Amino acid sequence: MGRALSTTGAQDAGAQDAGTENAAAAQDAGGALYRQVAADLREAITTGAYGEAGRLPAEGALAERYGVSRGTVRQALAVLRADGLVTSRRGTRRVVLGNARVQSFSELLSFTHWARSMGEEPGGRLESLIRRPADAAEREQLRLEPGAEVYVTLRLRTLSDVPVMVERTVYPSHVGQLVAQLPPDVVSHTEQLREHGILFTDADHTIDVVTANAEDAKLLGCRRGAPLLRERRRTTDPTGRPVEWSQDRYLPGTVAFSVHNSLATSALSRHARADD
Amino acid sequence: MGRALSTTGAQDAGAQDAGTENAAAAQDAGGALYRQVAADLREAITTGAYGEAGRLPAEGALAERYGVSRGTVRQALAVLRADGLVTSRRGTRRVVLGNARVQSFSELLSFTHWARSMGEEPGGRLESLIRRPADAAEREQLRLEPGAEVYVTLRLRTLSDVPVMVERTVYPSHVGQLVAQLPPDVVSHTEQLREHGILFTDADHTIDVVTANAEDAKLLGCRRGAPLLRERRRTTDPTGRPVEWSQDRYLPGTVAFSVHNSLATSALSRHARADD
DNA sequence: CAGCAAAAGTTGGCTGGCCAACTTGATCTG
DNA sequence: CAGATCAAGTTGGCCAGCCAACTTTTGCTG
Numbered sequence: 001m002g003r004a005l006s007t008t009g010a011q012d013a014g015a016q017d018a019g020t021e022n023a024a025a026a027q028d029a030g031g032a033l034y035r036q037v038a039a040d041l042r043e044a045i046t047t048g049a050y051g052e053a054g055r056l057p058a059e060g061a062l063a064e065r066y067g068v069s070r071g072t073v074r075q076a077l078a079v080l081r082a083d084g085l086v087t088s089r090r091g092t093r094r095v096v097l098g099n100a101r102v103q104s105f106s107e108l109l110s111f112t113h114w115a116r117s118m119g120e121e122p123g124g125r126l127e128s129l130i131r132r133p134a135d136a137a138e139r140e141q142l143r144l145e146p147g148a149e150v151y152v153t154l155r156l157r158t159l160s161d162v163p164v165m166v167e168r169t170v171y172p173s174h175v176g177q178l179v180a181q182l183p184p185d186v187v188s189h190t191e192q193l194r195e196h197g198i199l200f201t202d203a204d205h206t207i208d209v210v211t212a213n214a215e216d217a218k219l220l221g222c223r224r225g226a227p228l229l230r231e232r233r234r235t236t237d238p239t240g241r242p243v244e245w246s247q248d249r250y251l252p253g254t255v256a257f258s259v260h261n262s263l264a265t266s267a268l269s270r271h272a273r274a275d276d
Numbered sequence: 277m278g279r280a281l282s283t284t285g286a287q288d289a290g291a292q293d294a295g296t297e298n299a300a301a302a303q304d305a306g307g308a309l310y311r312q313v314a315a316d317l318r319e320a321i322t323t324g325a326y327g328e329a330g331r332l333p334a335e336g337a338l339a340e341r342y343g344v345s346r347g348t349v350r351q352a353l354a355v356l357r358a359d360g361l362v363t364s365r366r367g368t369r370r371v372v373l374g375n376a377r378v379q380s381f382s383e384l385l386s387f388t389h390w391a392r393s394m395g396e397e398p399g400g401r402l403e404s405l406i407r408r409p410a411d412a413a414e415r416e417q418l419r420l421e422p423g424a425e426v427y428v429t430l431r432l433r434t435l436s437d438v439p440v441m442v443e444r445t446v447y448p449s450h451v452g453q454l455v456a457q458l459p460p461d462v463v464s465h466t467e468q469l470r471e472h473g474i475l476f477t478d479a480d481h482t483i484d485v486v487t488a489n490a491e492d493a494k495l496l497g498c499r500r501g502a503p504l505l506r507e508r509r510r511t512t513d514p515t516g517r518p519v520e521w522s523q524d525r526y527l528p529g530t531v532a533f534s535v536h537n538s539l540a541t542s543a544l545s546r547h548a549r550a551d552d
Numbered sequence: 553c554a555g556c557a558a559a560a561g562t563t564g565g566c567t568g569g570c571c572a573a574c575t576t577g578a579t580c581t582g
Numbered sequence: 583c584a585g586a587t588c589a590a591g592t593t594g595g596c597c598a599g600c601c602a603a604c605t606t607t608t609g610c611t612g
Contacts, residue, residue: 032565053419053516058592069567074593082358084480087516090593091574095516097478105539143329201539202373204360207483208532209505227503227528229485240329240363240371252503256484259535263381263477308595334562345597350563366563367604 037066037076045085046099055093056086084260109200109235111157111165111248112188123158124167126184127219131176141234141245142172151176153189156219157248163220164254169246198243203235207257210249220251227252313342313352321361322375331369332362360536385476385511387433387441387524388464399434400443402460403495407452417510417521418448427452429465432495433524439496440530442504445522474519479511483533486525496527503528 115122157165217224228249235244391398493500504525511520
């Protein structure tokens with residue numbers, strides 16, 4: 001892959017002096033070197049440059065090609081391994097596992113971002129926004145003191161004007177205050193919050209099946225008792241403080257969730273459902 | 277990342293490989309140093325040693341405590357970060373995110389192992405096992421040549437004799453041959469296959485909702501058209517060769533799937549459901 | 553005392569090196 | 583020719599060090 005990484009293109013030339021310049025150029029490609037290498041290899045793999053079950057070049061060869069150390073290459077390959085694109089065993093070259101397109105974190109967290117990445121037109125209608133004291137479960141999830149207040153939104157989300165999902169989100173007050181000031185027709189709360197300095201960096205998801213209640217049925221246009229795919233999500237900011245506790249209910253056939261895990265890296269788990 | 281468990285993770289059958297003089301003394305939890313450190317920190321975090329949203333010691337301090345280099349500590353912390361146990365930002369100490377118990381890889385892949393880890397009694401009844409040419413979709417998933425044959429099993433899985441899941445699995449012939457020789461009352465195919473040298477190391481999961489067909493309804497004792505939580509799973513061995521293509525259908529309320537992702541590591545994604 | 557500047561503390565990132573463990577293919581041997 | 587042995591190639595793991603970027607604390611200044 002010809003693309004020898006802009007920063008290191010002049011590797012010997014003046015690698016360290018021109019730090020600022022090159023760093024800026026690198027930024028739009030992914031900032032860190034290992035991310036650029038990972039992005040380039042991902043591109044090569046998904047376009048089939050190494051074949052269906054082909055073998056990748058050795059770490060050393062890649063290090064030389066990109067003009068980086070082997071450690072950096074290993075960091076890049078760890079990313080691809082975690083995404084399930086390649087295997088990784090001692091003693092033999094890495095093998096291409098699949099060419100699965102893995103969405104970015106923001107595509108996963110933001111309905112709007114996700115929809116646009118598929119070429120669909122996302123929409124959202126705010127049904128209600130109320131402010132009230134948090135109940136026990138909400139205090140637990142959002143790590144709030146007794147008596148703390150939360151903002152609760154109910155939104156109907158659409159793809160090309162077709163209802164697909166009901167979203168019930170609970171915000172702690174410091175976030176909810178911002179949400180309450182947004183115009184009711186704003187499509188992406190996530191993007192608006194980011195511009196106000198609220199960052200989403202970590203999320204825990206739980207996925208199961210529920211039946212539509214009266215409210216769901218009315219909004220989604222399905223029967224009461226109809227099955228819905230539910231995703232419950234707790235999101236935290238970079239400091240680890242919970243910023244969102246949301247429950248999305250999708251009409252069947254509109255979405256599926258996909259995850260990769262391996263002996264090396266696994267974050268998925270299966271729970272018994274005594275809760276809720 | 278979760279692994280650290282004795283079962284498959286280390287597959288340390290040939291533990292004779294010396295190398296681990298004093299290191300092994302610490303714990304046989306995991307061969308590698310960073311795994312031992314990770315296991316120890318996980319233990320400390322889940323028992324609340326650092327508090328709910330407490331701060332971890334600095335990398336340097338941990339390195340000194342465990343007598344390893346900072347790089348090794350960073351490797352261990354990367355494991356915990358991927359599991360969603362701690363945050364990780366430049367400039368400040370890591371913060372405890374939660375004390376989520378993350379299942380091991382084998383618990384996730386094996387219904388039997390998972391059930392036992394919850395104290396339930398898993399059961400399974402083989403309804404049918406047939407051998408036939410693979411169709412196009414199966415060839416694609418299992419990466420088979422045209423004309424290749426597959427073994428297809430249909431099993432009803434139970435917890436304490438209560439039906440909870442219907443499992444339809446397609447095996448390539450080299451695995452299916454082994455499955456076909458198993459006694460029909462064997463509970464865990466996965467464990468049996470491992471003893472025959474078939475290892476499961478990577479898996480892709482897709483989770484969505486379907487309605488019960490006549491066969492599902494009969495086996496699970498639900499109405500036809502009732503909602504089921506479906507997990508489709510393709511599993512590969514260490515070399516990247518597909519060894520299993522399975523479709524599990526759970527009764528609502530019996531399980532939920534849970535996953536963590538973050539800006540740093542994300543393997544979960546959301547798909548449109550045009551397929552299938 | 554408020555606000556700003558400097559300093560200290562901490563993690564992210566990268567390098568270079570070394571050895572062990574493992575896989576694979578070639579070579580030798582009976 | 584089958585099987586064992588050996589050598590080369592490759593990844594896993596660990597170390598020591600360095601600097602940059604960022605956060606928090608401290609201390610100074612107006």
